[in-house]
Amino acid sequence: MQLVVARIGRAHGIKGEVTVEVRTDEPELRLAPGAVLATDPAAVGPLTIETGRVHSGRLLLRFAGVADRTGAEALRNTLLIADVDPDVVPEDPEEYYDHQLMDLDVVLADGTEIGRITEISHLPSQDLFIVERPDGSEVMIPFVAEIVTGIDLENQRAVIDPPPGLVDDRAETASAREGTEPVRGEAPSAPDPDQGEGGAGGRDRGASGDGA
Secondary structure (H helix, E strand, O other): OEEEEEEEEEEEOOOOEEEEEEOEOOHHHHOOOOOEEEEEOHHHOOEEEEEEEEEOOEEEEEEOOOOOHHHHHOOOOOEEEEEOOOOOOOOOOOOOOHHHHOOOEEEEOOOOEEEEEEEEEEOOOOEEEEEEOOOOOEEEEEOOOOOEEEEEOOOOEEEEOOOOOOOOOOOOOOOOOOOOOOOOOOOOOOOOOOOOOOOOOOOEOOOOOOOO
């Protein structure tokens, strides 16, 4: 499975380094020196990471063959894509990759269905579930333990306890799944703003997403 693990930002300095928007909870694995990553657009890659370091809270990478600012700027907005085994899961049972969370039904604790996760937005402060409702509208659910109280992968559900006003009473069944009772899962840990990834706990974003 191929998942987006980072997006290249602006050039940093004059020696070919670039800032990257990390989209994985495992940058030390996915974005380590020596890693070879596919790209979108494909013609830019593959790219081999030569060096990596953190500067002022931002991850800086330099790629083999990119030695100056001009070459670095040419990579701006390129997506970095890693091959990820879909059967591999984070070591922490309260962490998830983006691809594990996509398409989950979002339900209240009493089983009322709110919608379906169609996207995970990774913001500097927190991650958001973009949830499509039965009428085609969308609602954004912060992926924090206080609101997302359980992830039930077996029954493909995310259980939420929203504060007043976050969702309304127009929710209908989000999918055709029947015959399963809502199961309260373990509360995920709050997202790490430094890693910028899907709280969706541990997740490779590329989709958790790794969206890997």
